[in-house]
Amino acid sequence: MKIVIIGAGEVGYHIAKALYQTNDVVIVDQNEEACARADELDVHVIHGNGANVSILHEALENAGLLVAVTGSDEVNIVACMASKLTVHDATKLKTVARVSNPDYIDKPVAKRPKIGIDIMVCPELTLASEVAEILAIPSAIDAELFADGKVEMMEFVVPSDHKIVGKQMQDLHLANCCIVSALFRDAEVIIPHGGDVIESNDHIVVIGKPAAMKEVRDLFGEKTGKRSKVMIIGGGVVGFYLAKMVANSELNGQFDLKIIESDKDRSLEIAEELPDVLVLNGDGTDINLLKEEGISEMDVVISVTNSDEKNLLCALLAKQLGVKKVIARSDRSDYVSLFEMVGVDSAVSPRQATVNEVLKLTFGQGIESITTIEGEKAEIVEYTASKKSKIVGKPLKNVKFPSGAIISMVVHNGNTVVPRGEYVIKEGDRVVVFCLQSANAEVERLFK
Incomplete structure (x- = not known):
């Protein structure tokens, strides 16, 4: 896909960095230093105003996505609106605008197709929402919901004096609808097995059915009845x-x-x-x-x-x-x-919210949500399996799944399950996958 990014600041640069290896990326910015930094990537850099119609006309030829992420809400909105008017067939161009002013947006992600903006993202509201979720679970340092609230992810730190230090994974005896998807230990990311031993200060990522996660919260010492x-x-x-x-x-x-x-x-x-x-x-x-x-x-x-x-x-x-x-x-x-x-x-x-929305559009059909954890060390991706998905219709034990990924949860007809080797994914299933960035491409191919 050809992708045009208006704004080469922190957000624009990282979107380009995430996409340039597999896409044709064009970056537009007025700041010479920002352009010089972007030029270090293998992308086409245009020095100029991203809301300028003549520059847009040049940059948008054969483009499938325009992402406006400058520091000005108005420039981002105008760039998206002008882009839809500039191209020959506006239905073939998706537009994303980063907007921070609450006068323009009242929720983390909104759609404004009538004014030429397919996705409007407010990073600040997304960040506030993320922190509110962490606050709701006092013992967690990160939390996220997937599949319309039917799957919950929580990340905990294991204190040095906790009773599970030194125990093997298989000794945790979590509820059937919960699974430990990952351990972060210093710079190492571990997809755990039953014999792996838990150490102090490990970061544990647990994914499960919300009703069953109470047991996990209790395990990590969540207090109730106290403000x-x-x-x-x-x-x-x-x-x-x-x-x-x-x-x-x-x-x-x-x-x-x-x-x-x-x-x-x-x-x-x-x-x-x-x-x-x-x-x-x-x-x-x-x-x-x-x-x-x-x-x-x-x-x-x-x-x-x-x-x-x-x-x-x-x-x-x-x-x-x-x-x-x-x-x-x-x-x-x-x-x-x-x-x-x-x-x-x-x-x-707040940057990651915009990056994730753009990644969803570039990954194509089937991706419902993406959450990056531990500073981009890994991702949790929610897919909807289609009839064409290679993973559909056969037991998971027969699927060549990459070693750097694990299917954590599946929601089938509203029911949440932890899939085992015999489980067969069906068309329409919502599948929550934990994966290292090195395994992303292989996992994506299985769901195409």
């Missing part, structure tokens, strides 16, 4: 929507929320919008303020300012002052693993 104390540092789009999601959902009774925001006017706005949330005007790096507000008693501290460096500093301060779990926003993808390496429990990136 969790949560502090959000940064009242921007992410911090505000995270607080709003929690305050206006069934989670409301589970949390005592505090927001620290450095801008006085913004603090007043949030306080008016969210009267049940305590809003403090101050600096999240002010140790005296943090101590006065009882940070050592917090269950979770989430730092989501617009500065990666400040988020890291706030998170590390919180950890040093005794906070059990700290979550930090990182806009730069190369910081995610660094954050977690130095002590942040979970580093979350």
Whole structure:
């Protein structure tokens, strides 16, 4: 596929990096440094305004996808609208726009085909939604739902004093509708077998039926009946929507929320919008303020300012002052693993939401959702099996499945099952696959 990317910043660059080896990629940007960085990839770079019709006309010849991810919502929207008007057959061109202003979008992913935008993605809202899911499961550092909520993924860290340290996988005795899909140990990714031994600080990824995951939560010490104390540092789009999601959902009774925001006017706005949330005007790096507000008693501290460096500093301060779990926003993808390496429990990136939506479009039919975990070390992909899929109609034990992947769950006619060797995948089944990036292409071929 020929793909045109408007914007060579952090998001655009990483989309190009993920796609250039198997697609014809064109990048358009006005910034010379960004163009020079993109030029290091094997892509065609155009220096100019991505909303310029003449530039679009040149770039879009035979293109199947346009992705507008500049730092300006308006440029992204205009680029998508102009692209549909520029090409000969607008039905053959898919458009994706990254939009952050809540005046344009009120949910993480929306469709606006009437104005020429097939997919509109709000990374900040997606990030707020992701963090809200992590908050809903106090003992987890990551959580995601698949197959319309019929499959749940949770990632836990094994404390050094936990009772499962030193045990083999087969001794966990999880419910029949749960499976351990992966272990992350330092830089190593392990697709576990029964004899593998669990070590302290392992990151365990469990996938299962939501009703059966309570047992897993109990195993990792989730407490019930107690309101969790949560502090959000940064009242921007992410911090505000995270607080709003929690305050206006069934989670409301589970949390005592505090927001620290450095801008006085913004603090007043949030306080008016969210009267049940305590809003403090101050600096999240002010140790005296943090101590006065009882940070050592917090269950979770989430730092989501617009500065990666400040988020890291706030998170590390919180950890040093005794906070059990700290979550930090990182806009730069190369910081995610660094954050977690130095002590942040979970580093979350708004960039990945846009990348995942674009990947779904380029992978073609059958892909329902993609979640990247552990800083792009692996992915969980949800497929819908079609009549033409090579994996359909024969027992899994007879399918040449790549060693770097595992089918974790299958949803058939609304029923969730952990497939064994004798299981036969049928047309229409929703299949959740854990795979290393090295195995992606092979898995994809099985579902085409």
